[in-house]
Amino acid sequence: MEVDKQYKKRIVVKVGTNVMVNKDNRIVVPILKKLVDQIARLYEEDVITVLISSGSVIAGKEVLNSNTISDRTVRRQVYSAVGQPRMMRHYYSIFHDYGMRCAQVLATKRDFDLGRHRDNMINCYEGLLSQGIIPIANEDDAVSLSMSMFTDNDELASLVAELIHADTLILLTDTDGIYDGHPDHDDSSVIRTVSTEQEVEQFVQSSNKKEGEGRGGMESKISVAKKTAAKDITTYIANGKRENVIMDIVHGKNVGTRIYKED
Template structure:
């Protein structure tokens, strides 16, 4: 597959969480990333451009460095992420290359999305990459992103990117099938397939769903981000990234995951 200049019928931002790409031993699973990229490649062939917002750099850094002796949590996260980001990009670069595609990393802090020169520079970067058929991979610049310049999680980053590039959809991939009407393990619980931005469904979120492996980005965050993004006329989907062809199914309009819209 050759990268080519063309017009796209859709722009889709896909956020993949840490729990999607790791196993029970908290290690990156390459076959999961391959399946993810395979779907992005198929969409690209159908004139749908994807922007990927990927977690995993902290876990990848842990795999390389092992146990850290740094006691400060923020500094430890910076170190792990700084080590892990090149490893994650190498993984993605090689996988995209196997599909005949190119990818690029776009690092940002929260302040880069404020109105001004930084925001314009990011828009120019994304538009340039998209025009060349290169898949942007957005990441938080953890090495310099602390306190006020830090995103609450990658869900927030994905939402801001979706707004920045005027995306048609935002897909948030996690390790459960969507927002449930009760505890996900309860046999009587069902996935709530459609949620409006005005609908009060926060009561369904269970305590066990409120955090992920990296300590940020639980279901509360996902629903809040989804509603905020949908209010900007960008339909947002929360779905299980480990489900076969989940991205393709969402794009095809199948009833999978939870759709949040106006």
């Protein structure tokens, strides 16, 4: 593994819970393998990735589905604490198969405030990236409560993208992008480009989430995408289950919805 390699691009990829689970709400390891395969191929093209990965709560729930914790917040903390090492074991093993290294970076929202914590975060990310190590970031759910919580992992991904001066942020979900109607309707289609000034929120459909699923939704993704694009980081919302979705976006193919800043 090369050290202090110069990369053409830095990208941040956020993969949501709904991308990596099956209909029984269990982690599908082959999906993680496909994501890592793309990250590994991009690395060979001098593009390095920071991965923002959901899934820890679901991974914890898989082994603690029967428990006696009545408090929903504490239950989520425990699921996450158990699930984090399970997710990292998956990622470590898959990256190892490609001769690559990965590292876990947990954070709360306060870690991004100006000051020593933010400086430490920058030093950590820069150190990892300089050694060709793929950071895998997630919210520190075990200690992140109330004011120190992110709205969701989309917000965390945006903050990380800004922190490392990423070229691109890719938000992977289970739909093909932002639709101009209900995604299940035949007369609806994906809006391929959205400017930071364009109003598309009226197309968002509400959904009911089960416990253990991600906190974010399409409305959150649009808000985060616009804020990120306004900082000159082109942002995409795309289907994480689509073959080669990350590669296609980086290579400029017309995939998902691109959110950009108007000149």
